[in-house]
Amino acid sequence: MQTQRSAGLAPARPSLPATPSSPSLPKHLTMRFTNASDTNNVVELFNSERKKSMDPNSKIRKRNQDELATSIETGSAVIALDEQEEIRFFGMASEHFSFGQDHPEAIIELGAIMSDIGGYGVAQLGSAMLALKEANRLRMEFPFLYTSGVHALVAKDNLPAQKVFTRDLGWSGISSDQDCSRLFRTQGKYTNNPDAQQSRLWLEFGHKASEKAANIVVGALSKQRLTSRRAPSSSIPIDLDHHVFKYI
Ligand SMILES: CC(C)(COP(=O)(O)OP(=O)(O)OC[C@H]1O[C@@H](n2cnc3c(N)ncnc32)[C@H](O)[C@@H]1OP(=O)(O)O)[C@@H](O)C(=O)NCCC(=O)NCCS
8 A cells, every 4th residue: 555755854853752652752653454465564563562562551451463464464553763774663453243133233343552652642543544544444345244243352450552452532331231141252362251252342432432533643644743741843754654644
């Protein structure tokens, strides 16, 4: 997929260091939907020391090459690369199907969201792009299937992820036990593990979240930079995949 470079944008001089987990503040980011050429880099990342530093508490479960490739090759993942082509954000979506009470069901689950650039809205933007694309795909590819839409499953003790999804992106928590059971059944990963179910929250990409996501993407497309929440004079120039226009 093509991205467009914005010419003549001087790299911003950071006035604050990046968060402690971040090796350095990028001078530039390219954020785009993935394609097959990204698979090896992402697989390497998942098996690297960098993954451990981006996800020190192992909140992201291991994924094998096939699982990663399925999402990456079909463009159901977003990657942000810095000026040295290092991955600084990754997030992917997986589709799940089950045969529900009397009809087949589908959900799309965003997962493996990770970034080592704190405070600039990188994780928020990448997740917004991916959720918008996947919600569109669910409507287009499975128009006749019963679907409860795009979701994310977040550990109850993962406050950074909850802040990103609920506070910043407007995703809503699923509180009904019946709905959670249905989502776990369709997802199929923790069906025989009540403790794993108890320790996780299902979040839904609903109408409010979809509006927020579109605003975040439009803002990034028009400004072509992401600004530090704490130091507004510090920003990172960013080129976004223009395919995202189709989903806002
Ligand atoms: C979850 C994640 C993608 C969020 O991205 P991020 O770049 O940290 O997002 P932000 O910088 O906007 O931080 C969001 C909030 O979490 C806080 N936060 C981030 N890292 C934190 C940490 N290690 N400890 C405590 N708070 C933290 C931030 O301070 C911010 O809160 P504030 O606005 O009240 O200050 C990122 O923290 C990450 O990669 N975590 C490891 C993998 C993971 O848990 N993925 C989610 C799986 S569902």
